[in-house]
Amino acid sequence: DVKVTQSSRYLVKRTGEKVFLECVQDMDHENMFWYRQDPGLGLRLIYFSYDVKMKEKGDIPEGYSVSREKKERFSLILESASTNQTSMYLCASSETGILYGYTFGSGTRLTVV
């Protein structure tokens, strides 16, 4: 069964820490995405990547960066965590084309204290 795996289900970090959220997919998909999900705001796209070493800003990139050194791995980096980055983070991957949907990971619940 195809999978998108997020390394942590729950994380608690302190304000100012550098935080890494890791995502790995085993489907050889070209495209990978990071979303955050907040009550009342829904899912919002942070960053995405359509190829190794390529990255594009989504709707809310401020305070985040990403890294994609290998096709299967896409990392989200919070350079200096703040309390307003407490959220559910969801990683997804897809192929390009009309035939293909998105596959999501199980999410990481990040709390910044």
Next chain:
Amino acid sequence: KQEVTQIPAALSVPEGENLVLNCSFTDSAIYNLQWFRQDPGKGLTSLLLIQSSQREQTSGRLNASLDKSSGRSTLYIAASQPGDSATYLCAVSSGGGADGLTFGKGTHLIIQP
């Protein structure tokens, strides 16, 4: 900019009823539309993918329709069960899978035993 709206925001029905969840989108130039299910605190599970050239897709008790010209999709759930209780999310792809999905805020569904 694409906007996706889901109505109703919440729905509670007795077990065994057939029900319809609605999704509308503002820009009809989509590649495909995907329905997801999300259980509390979990990631997204894909239910159905409808390509822009298709009118409907079926999986078990689920049937999704698409009217691209009017910007509407419906998810029909037959013979609802308590296990169907979850949040259902509608998402559209406008970039062929390469640049992210636009999500509605979901319908929170409760099936009463």
